[in-house]
Amino acid sequence: MNPNNLRINTRLVVGFGITLFFPISIAVVAIFGFDEEDPGMARNIIAALAGAGVLAGIGASWWLIRSIGRPLRQAVAMARRMADGNLEQSIETRGGAEFGDLLQGLTETSERMFELVSKVRTGTAAVATTSAMLTGDNAALSSRTESQAASLEETAASLEELTSTVKQNADNAMHAYKLTASASSCAIKGGQVVGNVVSTMAAIKQSSSKVVDIISVIDGIAFQTNILALNAAVEAARAGKQGRGFAVVAGEVRNLAQLSAGAAKEIKALIADSVEKIGIGSTLVDQAGVTMNELVTSVKHVADIMGEITAASQEQSVGIEEVNKAIAQIDSTTQKNAALVVDASKGVAHLQEQAVALMQAAALFRLGAREFGNAEQAQAMVKSAVAYLTHHAEEELIEEVNRLGKGQFIDRDLYLSIYSMSVQCLAHGANPRLVGVDGVNFKDPEGKPFVEEIMDIAAGRGAGWVDYKWVHPITKVLLQKSTYLERAGNIVIACGFYKN
Structure with missing residues (x-):
């Protein structure tokens, strides 16, 4: 029987039982075992029992302190780390009973918080990316709407003359x-x-x-x-x-x-x-x-x-x-659309601000290296997708990847992108707006056509790594990114991770 698996009640009964055993023994000796002819012997027995009781009490106290205090200190330390937002380490729990359950519960809570914060950061990054694109689209739409409104005004004037x-x-x-x-x-x-x-x-x-x-x-x-x-x-x-x-x-x-x-x-x-x-x-x-x-x-x-x-x-x-x-009615509608575009731009800007604020709030939690995917995990995700094709059609894989956060091929900042051999994006696990876009237009901030390089490696070796740079959607920091790719039939599957 492992003492660490004893429940708190059992530990207290054993500890206090040991502590009380010796005083009771002394009392019994004093009452029933006292010999008037040899009083020194009785005193010796009582002294021995008292000494043994003191030692036993010290041992029992030490055992109780160790068996109860240590798990409590462990739990308190874990709770403090969680309160400080430190979710970097996964805590190993030992023992059973209440303290084991407590530590296990705290560990599970820490892991759930880790998953939650990780998903919040990933989702916030996706929202920031989408809102940034919407901001650009709204700006372009606003410009086109203003140009259209001006053209409509000229057309309306010409039509009046006509x-x-x-x-x-x-x-x-x-x-x-x-x-x-x-x-x-x-x-x-x-x-x-x-x-x-x-x-x-x-x-x-x-x-x-x-x-x-x-x-x-x-x-x-x-x-x-x-x-x-x-x-x-x-x-x-x-x-x-x-x-x-x-x-x-x-x-x-x-x-x-x-x-x-x-x-x-x-x-x-x-x-x-x-x-x-x-x-x-x-x-x-x-x-x-x-x-x-x-x-x-x-x-x-x-x-x-x-x-x-x-x-x-x-x-x-x-x-x-x-x-x-x-x-005239179209001109009026266009003017209203222009106003709506302005309002939508404000809403998207507010959404971007909220995403940044949410990211800053989530930044209070330190997830450590576990927050981001690494090279092995990116490669494993690609190979998992290739294995998925042994029992499913290409269309099913494309549909699964395009399910975004609801699909199985997304983990923290790791997601899949799929391209046809004609360099067309068929699926993207983070940004559905890129689906159907010609991959030739994909370039990093320094102008490197990394998708073309992906396709060259796929057409040649069939698998490999491509390094390029990418701007973080929220922090706007230029980061180094590396993508692993494999060709599977008529498609190319890729997954990238941030190297720094």
Whole structure:
């Protein structure tokens, strides 16, 4: 039986039992073992028992002090270290019973505090990293929003001018449409007048033809009258003196017939010339009628086009006004977005300050070397991921790594990153924003393309270490970092740790 495993009650009973045993023995000897004939012997026994009792009391006291005081001092020292924030060492507990349970409880509390502080620091670093990126994104977004707002203001001003111009164009188009409609009406009336002229010219031409026929008849009558006058003159000559007066009359009739024939010929010539000119005029009038009809058709077509232009201009004017209203609304929304970006920037800055304050509060706890991962642990995590692929697909590993703090491949400041052979980041255990980004763009503060070097080693040896520098997300201190990598099929798995 190990004395260190005795409970406190048992230890007290044993200690006090030993201490009381000797006084009781002395009392028994004094009462029952006193010999009057030899009193010296009794005194010697009592003295021996008293001495033995003193020694036994000293031994029991020492044993009680050692078995109770030492664990208590150990527990007090552990509690003081925890109170001072010293969680560097993992305390080894010995013994059982209450003190063993107490020390074991304090040890477990220390380990839980270590894990808690470690997770707080890791989480705070992740929050600080994300908030720093959000700060940069908000700054870029704010700049783009301001630029967009300025562009929208210029667009709104241009649209107002365009709206005014389009409205004026619509009014002008409406006025032109009215003028075109009026011109179309006049052209139609002109066409009708030209048609009437054509009809009149045709009637004149027909009447002229009839006059020509009548003149021909008159010319024929004059010719016949002349013949009759000649016959009458011949007959008068035959009659002698009796027909001399008739001959004079016949001569006059002949002269009149000749004059009538001459006049008829002149009239016929004039009528023929008039008929010819009327024919030419009729042809020209016909051509004018055709041209007028074409003009009327064209004017109607122009009027239809102007009507369509007017309707389109009206619709365009309405549409431009709606666009102008939409732009004004977008401009208002953009202004509100700019204000929200400013508020969000303040919130992110406050989050960054809170992360720094939380990190400073957690800095009161000293975790020692156990707070950070080392080379062996980083290499072990990569090999664990490679082993994970023997029973799972690449997609499952990528999904597990992208679970961040909820996944199994994260320990304090150790996490995995996975890249394709085309240098694309497929998974990142600390910053999901980097997933899908081309790894060629990953460079350390000194411009070293460490991901390209990782891929070169993966394509060559298949495994190895890459050193580079990285800025701590909270302290902003430039630290040396080293990453172990292994190629597993079509992907490269890497895990880094801070060397200093």
